[in-house]
Structure formats: structure tokens, C-alpha cells
Amino acid sequence: MDSKRPDRRRFLKGGAALAGSLTLGAVKPALGQTPESGQFIKGTDEMIAYGDRSRFVTSKRMPHPPGGRESPDGFGLVFHVAAPLQDSVGMITPSSLHFVGTTRGSYIPDIDPTEHRLMIHGMVDRPLTFTMEDLKRLPSVTRPHFIECAGNRSRPQHKSVQESHGMTSCAEWTGVLLSVLLKEAGVKDSAPWIVAEGAEEVKGASSIPMAKAMDDCMVAYGMNGEALRPQQGFPVRLLVPGFEGIFHSKYLRRIKAVDRYYMTYSDYGHLNREPERAALGYQIGPKSVITFPSGGQQLPGKGFYQISGLAWSGGGAVSKVEVSTDGGRRWMDAEIKGTAYRMAHTRFGLTWNWDGKETELLSRCTDELGQVQPARAQVAEFFNARAGSGFSVPGQDNSIQPWRIASDGAVHNAIT
Ligand SMILES: Nc1nc2c(c(=O)[nH]1)N[C@H]1C(S)=C(S)[C@@H](COP(=O)(O)O)O[C@H]1N2
Ligand SMILES: [Mo]
Numbered sequence: 001m002d003s004k005r006p007d008r009r010r011f012l013k014g015g016a017a018l019a020g021s022l023t024l025g026a027v028k029p030a031l032g033q034t035p036e037s038g039q040f041i042k043g044t045d046e047m048i049a050y051g052d053r054s055r056f057v058t059s060k061r062m063p064h065p066p067g068g069r070e071s072p073d074g075f076g077l078v079f080h081v082a083a084p085l086q087d088s089v090g091m092i093t094p095s096s097l098h099f100v101g102t103t104r105g106s107y108i109p110d111i112d113p114t115e116h117r118l119m120i121h122g123m124v125d126r127p128l129t130f131t132m133e134d135l136k137r138l139p140s141v142t143r144p145h146f147i148e149c150a151g152n153r154s155r156p157q158h159k160s161v162q163e164s165h166g167m168t169s170c171a172e173w174t175g176v177l178l179s180v181l182l183k184e185a186g187v188k189d190s191a192p193w194i195v196a197e198g199a200e201e202v203k204g205a206s207s208i209p210m211a212k213a214m215d216d217c218m219v220a221y222g223m224n225g226e227a228l229r230p231q232q233g234f235p236v237r238l239l240v241p242g243f244e245g246i247f248h249s250k251y252l253r254r255i256k257a258v259d260r261y262y263m264t265y266s267d268y269g270h271l272n273r274e275p276e277r278a279a280l281g282y283q284i285g286p287k288s289v290i291t292f293p294s295g296g297q298q299l300p301g302k303g304f305y306q307i308s309g310l311a312w313s314g315g316g317a318v319s320k321v322e323v324s325t326d327g328g329r330r331w332m333d334a335e336i337k338g339t340a341y342r343m344a345h346t347r348f349g350l351t352w353n354w355d356g357k358e359t360e361l362l363s364r365c366t367d368e369l370g371q372v373q374p375a376r377a378q379v380a381e382f383f384n385a386r387a388g389s390g391f392s393v394p395g396q397d398n399s400i401q402p403w404r405i406a407s408d409g410a411v412h413n414a415i416t
Contacts, residue, residue, distance in 0.1 A: 059087035061097055066163060076105020080149065081231075082166025085291045085310065091338070091345040092144065093169035095224045100231045101149040101167065101245050109199050109251050113235035116199075118181075118219065122256035125186030132235050135221060138176045143218070144344040146170040146312045148284050149245040153397035156415050161294040164401060164413060168312070170345035171232075173239055174222030179214045182257070187214075191257035196238045199251035206247045207262045208240060216241050216343075219252060241343035242314030243282045244396070284314030285398035286373045288321055288348070288365035299409035302356030307334075310345045313367035317341060320366040321348040327360035327402070328375075334363070342368075354405070360414050361403045375400050376415060 041047065063069075064082035071079045081100035083093055093099075102108070113132045121127035152167035182194075187210075194213045197205040208217070218239040221228060228234045233250025240247040288311035293299055307325070311318045317340045322331040334348040348363070365373045374382075376399040383394055393399060402414035 059084045071105030075107035078106040082162050083169045085161045091347045095229050098169040099167050108230050119254045120185040123188040123191035128185045142174045144172045144341050145241045146345045147245050160296040165289045171223050173220040175218045175220030178217035187257050193258050195256045195262045196249040197254040198249045199253045286313040286365040286367040286371045287398040288363040289401045290363050293411045295413045297411045302354045305352050307350045307352050309363050311365040312345045316368040318346040319368045322364045323350045324362045358407045
């Protein structure tokens with residue numbers, strides 16, 4: 001009980017600021033807003049069967065990078081699709097707005113789930129083949145997890161948080177733990193790796209340390225309360241909580257227990273081939289970003305705001321998020337909204353009374369392992385590169401994102 005008091009006091013203080021700076025007179029009473037005839041949404045068969053959002057809500061995904069890029073093998077014109085984090089509330093990304101990462105571009109396998117099979121083989125006592133029905137009969141788990149593409153990086157030319165951070169999303173996934181399937185197949189102790197493969201030949205294949213496979217990997221068929229979307233791997237995908245996006249093989253059709261690291265399509269040079277070191281190398285570092293106010297948005301004027309953002313880490317649950325409203329001189333603990341789940345986006349917020357002067361907003365995440373999100377300058381120093389002049393972080397970029405608030409309320413990406 002006692003521990004709750006400071007929060008309550010902070011809230012009340014925030015409340016006073018709110019009343020002081022919002023023009024409450026402009027809010028019309030809700031009564032008397034009865035829609036006139038013609039202002040109803042017609043209940044068509046489609047609307048009854050599967051709902052739509054309001055036509056006034058226009059939040060959209062976008063090709064990433066902006067303008068799109070052909071997939072490396074030329075299958076589709078849109079290689080990656082970024083989620084509109086600037087409009088996000090809470091910690092779940094709706095399935096229709098989940099980012100898409102694909103090595104084949106917009107070319108998506110159209111799989112009949114009754115025909116689909118998942119095979120577990122290699123260094124096992126009993127190779128097994130599962131139908132989708134078989135998988136759904138097994139004990140399931142439901143967990144929120146983020147997926148982030150290793151290519152999710154902020155560049156000076158990125159104007160919005162969708163461009164700089166939109167290649168991450170968080171959904172509630174349902175499926176069977178991979179350990180259940182591997183044990184059922186009698187996986188041999190001598191197998192240190194698995195290779196997971198999607199239904200598009202070698203695409204989406206990746207080598208994963210056995211320790212991770214037996215820990216929390218999930219063979220998922222459910223997403224946000226319904227079947228996976230085709231863009232997310234229908235009918236079934238692998239989830240490798242906290243690991244770079246490329247490990248989360250979609251259209252999963254085969255898992256092979258193997259005696260060594262296998263080169264796969266996902267090999268882009270920086271991967272670690274010793275199982276012990278790999279786990280850390282593949283893990284997404286502690287990361288956070290302020291989604292409001294963020295690049296391209298416009299503050300109407302000085303006064304009360306709630307700074308809001310997302311934090312996540314491949315190392316477990318987010319344990320702390322700090323926010324600076326003065327370019328990093330002072331840091332304040334943000335409020336964690338709801339439960340901070342392991343390897344899931346976590347919403348944070350901080351009440352802020354803007355004095356109307358130019359400033360910079362930053363956020364910094366600490367995870368349950370005690371890992372702290374680095375500043376861009378620290379990352380540059382580590383890689384012996386010069387921050388500024390368009391420095392792009394090699395490997396994963398989990399550096400702190402600064403947003404500059406100009407005195408006219410315009411918000412800009414402040415990295416250089
Ligand atoms: N079969 C298959 N699995 C795949 C890929 C792919 O192209 N094919 N892309 C990977 C990459 S690069 C990423 S970042 C994640 C993205 O998952 P999402 O599209 O559901 O967001 O899926 C991974 N799994
Ligand atoms: Mo990716």
C-alpha cells in the first residue's frame with residue numbers, strides 16, 4: 001500500500017497541470033451528439049462477419065525503406081513493411097498493422113492448412129510429422145512477444161518513428177512450445193543446434209542453439225486471438241523470443257536437430273557459430289523509443305503532455321525506463337503501464353509540462369539482466385566510427401533515439 005503513495009501524488013500533480021493547460025471550454029457535452037439519420041454505419045453481411053475500423057482512423061503501414069526496395073531475389077517489389085508506431089497505444093500491435101519482414105518481398109506463400117505438415121527430424125529417436133490438427137491437440141501456451149528485424153535502425157534521414165523504428169511489433173502468440181515437440185521426437189543430447197525452415201525452399205531458414213530451442217521457442221498458429229495472418233507465416237511459424245527477427249521462421253515446415261551450425265539464407269556475416277556465444281549475439285539488446293511526441297508530429301503549444309513510448313529487450317522483461325526532457329542532462333523514471341512481460345513491448349509514460357522552449361526528448365531502457373540501452377555516441381565509439389555525418393550502426397542498432405522539439409512545437413529526428 002505504502003509503496004503506491006508516491007505514484008498517486010505524482011498523478012495528482014499531473015492532474016493539476018492538465019486542468020491548468022487544456023482548454024476545457026472547448027470540449028462539447030457528449031449529450032446531444034445523437035447521430036442524425038445517415039450517420040450510422042450500415043451493418044452489411046461483411047461488417048457483421050468480420051469487423052472494420054472507423055473510416056476516421058487512417059493509421060497505415062508503409063513500405064520500408066520508404067518507397068520500397070526489391071527483395072534480393074527479385075520476387076516482390078516491397079521487401080519490408082513498417083508498422084505505424086507513432087499511432088500505437090498499449091503494447092499489442094494489431095495483426096493488420098504488424099510489421100512484415102520477408103526475404104521474398106511481397107510474394108507470400110498461399111498455404112492450405114489441411115495440406116501443411118511440420119516435420120521434426122535429424123538427430124532424434126523418432127522423426128515425427130505433424131498436421132495442423134495434431135499441433136492444436138497438444139498443450140498450448142499464450143504469450144506476448146515482440147519480433148524485431150535486425151535491420152531496424154535509425155538514420156538521420158528518417159523523418160518519423162515509423163521509418164526509424166517501425167520494423168518491430170508485438171503480438172500475443174499462441175502455440176506449442178518447441179521443447180514439447182522435440183521431446184516427443186526424442187531429441188538426442190548430442191545435438192547442439194536445430195535448423196528451422198520455412199515452406200519457401202531455403203528461405204526463412206536459420207540455425208538456432210538447442211538450449212534456446214528447448215527453453216522458450218514456440219511453434220505458433222495463433223496471433224492476437226485468431227489464426228496467423230499470411231504475412232506473419234500462416235498456418236504456423238517459429239517464435240524465438242528475443243532473437244533477431246530472421247530466426248522466427250514463417251510457414252514453418254521442418255525442424256532438423258543437427259550436430260553443427262549450418263549456413264543458411266539468413267547468414268549475413270556477423271553470426272556466431274559457437275552455441276554458447278551465439279545466444280547472446282542473436283539477442284536483441286535493451287531498446288526503447290518515444291512514440292509521442294515523435295518525428296513529424298506537431299505540438300500545438302506549451303503545456304501538459306503525456307510522453308509515451310515503447311521499450312523492449314531480448315534479455316527478458318523491461319525493468320526500468322528513464323526519460324529525459326532536457327537532452328540527457330537529467331533522467332526521470334517513467335511509469336511502466338501494465339505488466340512488463342518478458343521479451344514483449346512494454347508501454348511507458350511520463351507527464352511533462354513543456355515550457356515552449358526548444359529541447360530534446362530521449363528514453364533509455366534497462367532490462368531485468370541490468371543491461372542498459374546505449375547512447376548513439378557510445379555505440380559509435382565501440383565500433384570506432386564517428387557519430388554524426390550519417391553514421392549507421394553496424395549490426396543491431398539499439399541506441400537511444402533523441403527527438404528534437406523546436407520552439408514552434410515541430411518534432412524532428414535529432415540524430416546526425
Ligand atoms: N519463411 C520465412 N520466414 C521469415 C522470413 C522470410 O522471408 N521467410 N523473414 C524473416 C525476417 S527477416 C523477419 S524480420 C521476420 C519478420 O516477421 P514478421 O513478418 O511476422 O513481422 O520473419 C522472419 N521469418
Ligand atoms: Mo528481418
